[in-house]
Amino acid sequence: MALAKRIIPCLDVANGRVVKGVQFLDIRDAGDPVEIARRYDEQGADEITFLDITASSDDRETMVHVVEQVAAQVFIPLTVGGGIRKVEDIRRMLNAGADKVGINTAAVFNPELVREAAEKFGSQCIVVAIDAKRVSAAGEPARWEIFTHGGRKATGIDAIEWAKKMVDYGAGEILLTSMDRDGTKIGFDLELTRTISDAVHVPVIASGGVGNLEHLVAGITEGHAEAVLAASIFHFGEYTIEEAKQRMRDAGIEVRL
Amino acid sequence: MSSSVAVIDYGMGNLHSVAKALEHTGCVERVVVTHEAEQIMAADRVVLPGVGAIRDCMAEIRRLGLDEVIREVIQSKPFLGVCVGMQALMDSSEENGGTPCLGILPGEVRFFGEQLRDPDSGAALKVPHMGWNQVHQERPHPLWAGIEQDARFYFVHSYYVTPAERSYLAGTTRHGLEFAAALAHDNIFAAQFHPEKSQHAGLQLYANFLKWDGGI
Numbered sequence: 001m002a003l004a005k006r007i008i009p010c011l012d013v014a015n016g017r018v019v020k021g022v023q024f025l026d027i028r029d030a031g032d033p034v035e036i037a038r039r040y041d042e043q044g045a046d047e048i049t050f051l052d053i054t055a056s057s058d059d060r061e062t063m064v065h066v067v068e069q070v071a072a073q074v075f076i077p078l079t080v081g082g083g084i085r086k087v088e089d090i091r092r093m094l095n096a097g098a099d100k101v102g103i104n105t106a107a108v109f110n111p112e113l114v115r116e117a118a119e120k121f122g123s124q125c126i127v128v129a130i131d132a133k134r135v136s137a138a139g140e141p142a143r144w145e146i147f148t149h150g151g152r153k154a155t156g157i158d159a160i161e162w163a164k165k166m167v168d169y170g171a172g173e174i175l176l177t178s179m180d181r182d183g184t185k186i187g188f189d190l191e192l193t194r195t196i197s198d199a200v201h202v203p204v205i206a207s208g209g210v211g212n213l214e215h216l217v218a219g220i221t222e223g224h225a226e227a228v229l230a231a232s233i234f235h236f237g238e239y240t241i242e243e244a245k246q247r248m249r250d251a252g253i254e255v256r257l
Numbered sequence: 258m259s260s261s262v263a264v265i266d267y268g269m270g271n272l273h274s275v276a277k278a279l280e281h282t283g284c285v286e287r288v289v290v291t292h293e294a295e296q297i298m299a300a301d302r303v304v305l306p307g308v309g310a311i312r313d314c315m316a317e318i319r320r321l322g323l324d325e326v327i328r329e330v331i332q333s334k335p336f337l338g339v340c341v342g343m344q345a346l347m348d349s350s351e352e353n354g355g356t357p358c359l360g361i362l363p364g365e366v367r368f369f370g371e372q373l374r375d376p377d378s379g380a381a382l383k384v385p386h387m388g389w390n391q392v393h394q395e396r397p398h399p400l401w402a403g404i405e406q407d408a409r410f411y412f413v414h415s416y417y418v419t420p421a422e423r424s425y426l427a428g429t430t431r432h433g434l435e436f437a438a439a440l441a442h443d444n445i446f447a448a449q450f451h452p453e454k455s456q457h458a459g460l461q462l463y464a465n466f467l468k469w470d471g472g473i
Contacts, residue, residue, distance in 0.1 A: 002375075003382075003432060004389045004409060041456065046389055072277045077411060077454050097273045099413075099454060122309035124385050124413045172385050172413075201371045203383045226383055256389040256409045 004256040005220050006046035006227035007244055008079075008205060009234045011036060014053050016062040037070045037078075040234070043241035045076065046256060049102070049175075049229060052082035060089075064096045071097025081129055081175070090117050094125060102175055104129035105148045108155055111169055118170025123202075128171040132159040132192055133179040144192055151179035159192070160199050167200045174204045175229065181209025185232070188215060193223030205229050213239055213247040220253050261287040262467060263300035265327070265342075267307075267317040268292075275306045275339065278453035282460055284467035294326045302467065303330050307341030311366070311416070312353035314341050324359060331361060335471040336445045343440065343447035344418060352416050362440060362447070363421035373433040382433045385415045392428040392438040392450065398473065400427070400439075400446050400465045408458045410438070410450035418449060444471030 011018050017031040037048050048070075052063045060083055067080055080093045081102025090101045107114050107128050118126045131151055136143040144159035163174055176196050178189035188206045197204040203226035206219040210230040219228040233239050245255040262285050264276050276288045289296050297303060305327065307314050318324050330336065338346050350356045350366035358366070373382040389409040394401050417436035420426060427446065428439035440447045446466065452459035 002390070003386065003412075006388050068273070071274050073281075075274075075278055075281070075453055075456050075460060077413075077451075094271055095273065097271060097277070099271060099274070119310070120313075123415070124308065124387070173387065198381075201373075201381075201384055203385070203387050226388065 008229045010049040047077040049079040067096040102127040102129045114169040123172035127173045128166040129175040178208040185211025190223045197224035217251045262302040263297045274453040282464040302335045305342035338447035386432045395426045410455040
């Protein structure tokens with residue numbers, strides 16, 4: 001009897017619609033976040049993460065309505081990230097029904113936001129998203145740095161030090177994305193995942209690079225992650241969440257089935 | 258069908274999900290999210306939710322005069338405390354350097370610690386305790402009706418309840434140590450997990466609460 005390792009599908013949302021083509025075979029409206037969230041809930045997803053990639057801040061109100069609608073019908077935890085800059089943004093998402101809010105770039109520019117938010121709303125709902133890229137040359141001891149703006153801008157901040165600092169500031173969870181692996185389908189950066197997971201006492205969600213179910217297993221067993229996040233392998237119907245959990249269970253990992 | 262349930266609103270956390278989950282059961286005519294004493298007193302059943310830091314929660318409960326309202330309704334109405342709403346019922350919490358709570362149920366709220374380990378394997382365990390864990394039903398209770406023994410519920414917390422006596426335990430969970438996943442005493446039930454985030458088992462527990470007359 002133990003805590004189950006989690007599988008978290010991640011949906012990109014722009015202007016209230018799921019984008020980057022979710023392709024379930026029999027779905028009526030592939031862009032409807034409510035219907036897609038319900039499908040993942042039925043498949044046994046442990047949580048759902050929405051990433052708001054809406055370009056204009058004027059349209060962010062739309063995301064609040066998406067969260068409200070999903071939270072009224074899907075009774076598993078919801079995380080919302082993207083465009084969170086102020087305490088007020090966090091309050092609105094939590095009031096709409098989000099359980100956790102992901103803070104990424106804003107934390108880099110204003111770490112105090114994490115501290116303030118954790119004090120106000122509790123660490124349990126503050127997820128700090130870290131986009132890390134390997135900066136050491138081959139043969140050198142591994143080193144990763146934080147990047148912002150979808151991996152385009154270097155900050156010079158060491159990823160491990162940053163993760164520890166964010167936990168000190170009150171982050172209740174770390175969503176760790178390898179920018180080297182994101183979109184490659186060759187698997188997580190396991191060394192990065194393990195290094196950060198072992199360095200902090202809060203749960204780490206591994207993200208970036210999943211191409212098959214073995215990658216999910218490795219994220220837990222070799223990366224020491226508490227949860228694994230993936231998008232395309234589920235969206236395109238290559239695997240169901242249930243198949244992923246079955247594979248994890250076969251590998252001796254505790255899951256909710 | 259239960260005619261009304263009041264969800265006590267003291268400005269802390271996600272009441273939307275609690276209210277929506279109660280409505281979703283189809284077992285209640287009216288869900289009222291409120292901090293008005295009259296509305297809470299008028300409801301057939303009362304839910305005390307809560308997330309966040311206990312000191313702020315207790316401060317808001319007292320500022321709004323809800324401590325007296327809770328003491329009043331908890332005498333007779335079926336009452337459900339959830340997460341920090343469970344912790345608030347205890348004597349005191351270690352959180353925020355020691356916080357006195359309502360003292361309605363005897364016991365303490367303690368910190369898991371940042372060096373938590375599995376006593377068998379020695380493996381480091383994460384704090385907060387976040388995710389789906391099994392709840393062992395320590396005794397039969399109307400709120401467990403239709404829920405499998407050792408079913409998984411969603412938890413997210415760094416502090417856990419230790420009741421003064423085991424007789425209060427309705428359910429236990431292990432995360433490095435055994436703690437109270439649920440307490441029961443007369444017309445009071447309290448859960449550390451979030452039924453509103455625990456899919457089928459959670460909705461079943463809410464449905465059971467809305468049908469419960471407060472007896473055992």
